[in-house]
Amino acid sequence: MVELSAAERAIASGAQGAGAAMAMRIVAEAARLMGAPRLIPVASAHIDGALYHGDSGTLFAERLVAGAAKVAVRATLNVGSLGPAGCAAIRLPPHERDMAGRMMRAYEAMGCEPSWTCAPYQAGHRPAQGTDVAWGESNAVVFCNSVLGARTNRYGDFLDIACAIAGRAPDYGLHRPENRVATLLIDVTGLSQALRSSDVFYPVLGTFLGRMAGDAVAVIEGLQGCTTEDRLKALGAAAASAGGVGLFHVAGVTPEAPDAATALGGLPAREQILLTPQEVASTLARLSTAGDTGRVDAVAVGSPHLSLAEIDQIEHLLAGRTLKAPLYANTGRHVLKPLEAQGRRSALESAGVIFVVDTCIVVTPILPEIADAVLMTNSGKFAHYAPGNTGYAVTYGSLGECVESAVAGRLVRERQAWS
Amino acid sequence: MELNTEILVPGAAVEGVCLALSAPISFWGGVDPRSGIIIDARHPQRGLSIAGTILALPGTIGSSSASAVLLELVHAGKAPAALLMDAPDAILLLGLLVAREMGWPTPPALRLPAEQQRPLAGLRLLLSSDGRITEDKVASD
Numbered sequence: 011m012v013e014l015s016a017a018e019r020a021i022a023s024g025a026q027g028a029g030a031a032m033a034m035r036i037v038a039e040a041a042r043l044m045g046a047p048r049l050i051p052v053a054s055a056h057i058d059g060a061l062y063h064g065d066s067g068t069l070f071a072e073r074l075v076a077g078a079a080k081v082a083v084r085a086t087l088n089v090g091s092l093g094p095a096g097c098a099a100i101r102l103p104p105h106e107r108d109m110a111g112r113m114m115r116a117y118e119a120m121g122c123e124p125s126w127t128c129a130p131y132q133a134g135h136r137p138a139q140g141t142d143v144a145w146g147e148s149n150a151v152v153f154c155n156s157v158l159g160a161r162t163n164r165y166g167d168f169l170d171i172a173c174a175i176a177g178r179a180p181d182y183g184l185h186r187p188e189n190r191v192a193t194l195l196i197d198v199t200g201l202s203q204a205l206r207s208s209d210v211f212y213p214v215l216g217t218f219l220g221r222m223a224g225d226a227v228a229v230i231e232g233l234q235g236c237t238t239e240d241r242l243k244a245l246g247a248a249a250a251s252a253g254g255v256g257l258f259h260v261a262g263v264t265p266e267a268p269d270a271a272t273a274l275g276g277l278p279a280r281e282q283i284l285l286t287p288q289e290v291a292s293t294l295a296r297l298s299t300a301g302d303t304g305r306v307d308a309v310a311v312g313s314p315h316l317s318l319a320e321i322d323q324i325e326h327l328l329a330g331r332t333l334k335a336p337l338y339a340n341t342g343r344h345v346l347k348p349l350e351a352q353g354r355r356s357a358l359e360s361a362g363v364i365f366v367v368d369t370c371i372v373v374t375p376i377l378p379e380i381a382d383a384v385l386m387t388n389s390g391k392f393a394h395y396a397p398g399n400t401g402y403a404v405t406y407g408s409l410g411e412c413v414e415s416a417v418a419g420r421l422v423r424e425r426q427a428w429s
Numbered sequence: 430m431e432l433n434t435e436i437l438v439p440g441a442a443v444e445g446v447c448l449a450l451s452a453p454i455s456f457w458g459g460v461d462p463r464s465g466i467i468i469d470a471r472h473p474q475r476g477l478s479i480a481g482t483i484l485a486l487p488g489t490i491g492s493s494s495a496s497a498v499l500l501e502l503v504h505a506g507k508a509p510a511a512l513l514m515d516a517p518d519a520i521l522l523l524g525l526l527v528a529r530e531m532g533w534p535t536p537p538a539l540r541l542p543a544e545q546q547r548p549l550a551g552l553r554l555l556l557s558s559d560g561r562i563t564e565d566k567v568a569s570d
Contacts, residue, residue, distance in 0.1 A: 064501035166493035166520040
C-alpha cells in the first residue's frame, strides 16, 4: 500500500491548485497499482504524451493547464504529430491537425521544453548516473537507463506529465538497484570484429536482444572497443521495439557494467545465449518485409532522430550527388539549427533530402500513399513500425546502402560481412 | 456461480456479456480507438468489438500509449463495460484513472486469474461494486 507524505497528501487535496492535485493523485494511484510503497523525487522528465492519439488526450492536457499545472522539474518533449519547425508536409485532416496543435501548445504552456525529439539525450538532456528521472518513449528510456545510467521506468502517456508536475514517481521497478542487475548474458564474441564494428549490426543485435530478453535485463559481452553512442542508440531503439527492454548493459562499455560479472551482481547468469552467425542472418531477414524486390519508393533514416554526426555521414556518402528517390531525414530542431547556420540544410534539400523535424514518418502521415510501396531504412525501429503505421513494406540496409539506393532510385546492396 | 475479485479500479455495478480473449493484446495498434474493434491482424479475436463487453484479458502487451487508447475509448463511448485482468497493467489502467479524473463514466477493473476468466466466455455477467461476479441467469434465459 502506498503511503504519501503529509506534503504529498496536501498537494493531492488541492493545496497547490487543481492541476497539481490531479497530477499527484494520478501518480499516487499508479503507485498503488504498481505496488510501490512510496513516491520518490525525480530530477527530470521526458514527455511522450504530447503525441495526438485522439481528442481525449488534448482535453486531458488542457484540463491540467486550466488547473494552473506547471512542471516541477526539467521536462523535454518527445515528437508531436505536427512539425512546427517547418520541413516535410503533414497530411493530417483539419480537425486532427487542430486538436494535435492544441495538445502541443498545452504541453508547452505547462513549462515543458519544446525540444520535440525522441533523442533528448543528444539535445542536451543528460541526467547524471544514479539520478531518478521519469522518462517516456521507449528508446529514450532505454538510452537513459543503459547508456547514461540514470534510473527510470517506461513512463507511458499521462503518467509522464503527472510525474513531471508532481516532481515525484512511484518507487518501484528500475528505480530500485536490485532490479537493475542483469540475469541474462548475451555473448557476441563469436562474431567477427568487422561485423561488431559496423553500424548496420546494431539494429539487428537490438532486435535479437528484444526478442530474447523481453523485459528482463541482459548484459552483452564482446563489444568492448566496437561501440559508439549512435550505435548504442540504434541498439536500444531496436531492442525496445522488438521487446519490452528498459535497460541493458554492455560489458566494459556502459556505466553499470565495468565487466559482465559486475552487471550480473556477482551471480551466475540465469540464462546464457551465444549469438551465432545463423541467428544474425535470421534476425536480419526478419527486419525486411518487402521480399525479393529491387523497388525503393522512399528512404527513411533517423529513428531515433539523427545526430549531427549521422548527418555528417550522410553528406559524406552523398558526395554532392542528387537523389532519384526521396530520403526522409528525421531529426530534431537541435540538429536542424546548426545545419541551417552552416548553410548545409539547403544544400542537402536541393540534393533531394526531405527533413522531417519535430516529428517522424511513423507517428503522423507524411509519406505519400502509393500502392505496394517499399521503404528502405537503416533503422530497426522504422523497420518494426513502418509496415503497420505507413503501409510501406520495408527493406533494411546500412546507411551506405540507403544513400546509394536513394541516388539510384532502386535497391543497391554493398559488400558487408554478416558473420 | 459467484467469484470474488480484487478491485483494481472501483466503479458502479455493471452487467454485460463476457468477451474472454484467448491471447494477450496490445491496446495501441491492437484496438481501434474510435470503434473498439480489435484490429491486430495476428489476434485470434480480430474483428470483434470490445465496446460494452465485460472484457477478460489473460495478458496485455505493454505499449506506453495503451492508456491513451483506453481513455479515447471511454471518451468515444466505446470502452468495455468492465475489465477483468489476470495481472494489473498499470499503464493500461492509467487510462481509467485519468477518465475518472476527467469526470467521465469509468468502467471498473477487477483482478481475476486467466484460468478463472476462460469459463466466463459468452456468459452474461453481473459485477457488483464490491467486486463480486455472478451470472445474470434471468437475462440469459
